[in-house]
Each structure stands twice: as C-alpha cells, then as structure tokens.
Amino acid sequence: MMNKNSKIYVAGHRGMVGSALVRRLQAEGFNNIVYKTSKELNLINQQDVADFFEKEKPEYVILAAAKVGGILANNTYRAQFIYENLMIQNNVIHQSYLNNVKKLLFLGSSCIYPKMAPQPLKEDYLLTGTLEYTNEPYAIAKIAGIKMCEAYRSQYNCNFISAMPTNLYGPNDNYDLNNSHVLPALLRKFHTAKVKQQPSVEIWGTGTPRREFLHVDDLADACYYLLENYSGEQLVNIGSGEDITILDLAMLIKKIVGYTGEIVFDRSKPDGTPRKLMDVSKLQKVGWTYSISLEQGIAEVYKEVLSIKLFD
Numbered sequence: 001m002m003n004k005n006s007k008i009y010v011a012g013h014r015g016m017v018g019s020a021l022v023r024r025l026q027a028e029g030f031n032n033i034v035y036k037t038s039k040e041l042n043l044i045n046q047q048d049v050a051d052f053f054e055k056e057k058p059e060y061v062i063l064a065a066a067k068v069g070g071i072l073a074n075n076t077y078r079a080q081f082i083y084e085n086l087m088i089q090n091n092v093i094h095q096s097y098l099n100n101v102k103k104l105l106f107l108g109s110s111c112i113y114p115k116m117a118p119q120p121l122k123e124d125y126l127l128t129g130t131l132e133y134t135n136e137p138y139a140i141a142k143i144a145g146i147k148m149c150e151a152y153r154s155q156y157n158c159n160f161i162s163a164m165p166t167n168l169y170g171p172n173d174n175y176d177l178n179n180s181h182v183l184p185a186l187l188r189k190f191h192t193a194k195v196k197q198q199p200s201v202e203i204w205g206t207g208t209p210r211r212e213f214l215h216v217d218d219l220a221d222a223c224y225y226l227l228e229n230y231s232g233e234q235l236v237n238i239g240s241g242e243d244i245t246i247l248d249l250a251m252l253i254k255k256i257v258g259y260t261g262e263i264v265f266d267r268s269k270p271d272g273t274p275r276k277l278m279d280v281s282k283l284q285k286v287g288w289t290y291s292i293s294l295e296q297g298i299a300e301v302y303k304e305v306l307s308i309k310l311f312d
Contacts, residue, residue: 001228002030002060006102009034009058011043011092012065016172016216017107017165021062024220034058044084049091053099061096061104062223063089063145067138068109069174070181071204071272074135082137089145093160097152104160105227106149108142108235110212110276111135112164120279123164123235132273146235159231163223166239166278170216170301175310183213186250187302190257191311200262201254204269207247212239212277215297218290225288239278240290256299 002008008025012018013035025033034056042048043065067077067084074081089106096104113121114129126146131139142164149160173184180188186203193201222238230236244252250263283289292300305311 004029005032006030006059007032007034007056008060008062009056010062010064011035011088012063014038014172015064015066015068016168016170016174017219018062018064019172020170020216020220021064021223024217024224028224043091044087046087046091049095050098053095057099058096059102060227061092061101062227063092063104063106065092066107066142070185071134071270072178074138075133078137081135082141085138085141086144089141089148093145093148093152096160097156097158102159103227103231104149104158105223106145106160106162107223108146108162108164109138110164110166110237110239110278111139111273112142112146113276115273119275120241120277121237122279123237123282126235134270134272150233153233161226161230161232162235163226163238164235164278165219166212166214166237166276168214168216168219169297171304173216173301175305182211182246183249183253183298186253187257187298187305188311190250190253190259191302191305193261194257194259195311198261200264201250201259202264202266203246203250204266205246205271206267207250207263207265208245209271209273210243210245210275210277211249212241212243213249213294213297214238214240214290215292218292222283222288222290226286230286234282236283236286237278237280238283239280240294241278241280241284242294243275243277244294252295253298256295256302
C-alpha cells in the first residue's frame with residue numbers, strides 16, 4: 001500500500017493518461033507527485049533521466065509518457081515511433097531499477113497483440129502472431145517495455161508491473177484530424193459538420209471493424225487499483241470488455257453532437273485491425289471493473305470541449 005506522502009513520479013503528466021492519473025492520485029490525497037514537462041526533462045536523453053532520478057529519488061513510477069498517434073501518424077513516422085518509445089522506456093525503467101524504486105507501472109497499448117489473434121484478446125496471446133503493419137513499430141516498442149519489466153523483475157527482483165489499456169478517450173485528448181485516434185477524430189468531424197451545416201461526414205474504411213473504448217478516468221482508477229493490489233509478473237489488460245463497430249460509434253457520436261447529415265465511408269482507406277476486444281477477466285478477478293458507459297463518457301467529453309471552445 002502506498003503512503004499518502006510517498007513520492008510518485010508520473011511520466012507524461014500532460015497527456016490524456018498522465019493528467020488523469022495525476023487527478024486520481026490527488027483525489028486520493030497524494031501530495032508528493034513529481035512531474036516534468038518534456039522541455040524540462042527529455043526522457044529520450046539518457047543522462048537527463050539519470051540526473052532526474054538521482055535528484056528526485058521517486059518511490060513509485062507510473063510510465064505514461066509515449067509518442068502516440070492514430071493509423072496515419074503510426075504509419076508515417078515509423079522510425080520516430082519505435083526510436084522515441086524505446087528510448088523513453090529504456091531510460092525510465094533502467095533508472096527506476098538503479099534508484100531502488102519500490103514499484104513501477106508501465107503502460108502499453110492493445111496494439112501489442114497479433115492482428116488476427118482470437119477475440120477477446122487474452123494476455124497469453126502476446127507474441128503468438130504477426131502484428132498489424134500500420135502500428136508495428138509502436139507495438140514492438142511496447143512489447144519490449146513489457147519484456148523489460150519482466151526481465152528486471154526476474155534478474156533484479158524489481159516490482160515492475162505492466163498494464164495494457166484499450167482505446168481511450170476523455171479530457172486532454174488529441175483532436176488533431178491528422179494524428180488523432182478514431183473517437184476524438186469523429187467527435188470533431190461531426191461537430192464541424194454540424195456547425196458548417198455540411199451534408200455529410202466522411203469516415204475512413206468500411207465501418208465494420210469493432211473497437212473497445214474506455215474513459216481515461218476509468219483507466220486512472222484501474223491503474224491506482226493495480227498499484228495498490230497487484231504485483232504479478234504477467235501484464236494485465238485494462239478495458240471495458242465490450243466493443244462497438246465504427247459505424248455504430250459514428251451513429252452514437254452523431255446523436256450526441258446532434259448532427260443530421262449523412263455518414264459516408266471511404267472504402268479506399270485502411271480499416272486497421274478487424275477487431276480489438278480485451279479479455280478483462282484477469283482484471284475483474286483482481287477486483288476491478290469499469291463504471292463510465294460509452295454514451296455517458298462521450299456526452300461528458302463533448303460537453304467539456306464545447307465549454308472550453310476547443311473546436312472553435
């Protein structure tokens with residue numbers, strides 16, 4: 001159990017995941033949270049990370065920093081995605097070991113699983129098949145992080161655990177249409193189409209792939225729960241255990257936004273993985289389940305982006 005005065009380093013605190021983790025920890029009464037912006041601390045630089053750990057000596061580390069993006073970004077910047085993510089996690093995990101961190105939580109992504117893996121995705125399916133090509137560099141980096149935590153646990157007895165979230169959405173999401181994920185991209189597209197009274201909204205692919213979504217506040221709650229209650233070697237999936245087609249997601253967002261036009265699919269564009277549903281039975285056995293429904297979560301997010309005029 002973490003003491004409320006424990007020093008906790010949240011890497012990537014400005015991102016959607018990191019900021020949700022900070023909110024969750026603060027709500028629990030933790031007042032010794034350490035974080036640095038990328039300008040203050042370049043996690044790709046080995047010496048900078050070593051100096052930071054030597055100075056701050058965090059007791060707990062949550063590694064939520066990563067270079068992330070959607071299909072287009074992953075496929076366009078393949079070298080950057082593998083290099084930057086490998087460097088970030090190598091530096092943070094190794095320095096956590098050298099500086100006697102009590103517990104580290106490494107966060108990955110559901111894209112670590114093979115493209116054609118059986119559904120739902122069990123933790124045991126890792127490294128059993130070929131990855132989806134478009135995000136293979138990112139996935140390989142994250143797999144390396146999982147295996148690095150396992151190796152440091154095996155050789156040095158480090159309490160380093162890994163968790164793999166499903167597709168996330170929520171406050172501080174990325175709404176850039178060139179490199180955002182599907183849900184925020186759709187939310188922005190439908191809002192823009194409504195405001196400009198456009199007759200239709202174009203969506204990549206066929207609309208048939210199925211995706212699972214989890215509100216980032218639920219993820220933060222699950223991460224806090226795992227830090228308090230889980231110290232197993234194997235990675236843990238974090239998700240809702242429920243999925244939806246891209247078409248049905250688009251229809252749901254269309255309803256929430258109040259858009260009355262048509263939905264058009266560009267079938268020349270890639271679909272990505274046919275289905276990515278997490279098997280969350282392991283997490284449920286540990287004692288955690290999600291609480292924010294998809295419709296409730298998207299409605300709250302849309303209300304927030306309207307209030308701060310994010311799309312104006």
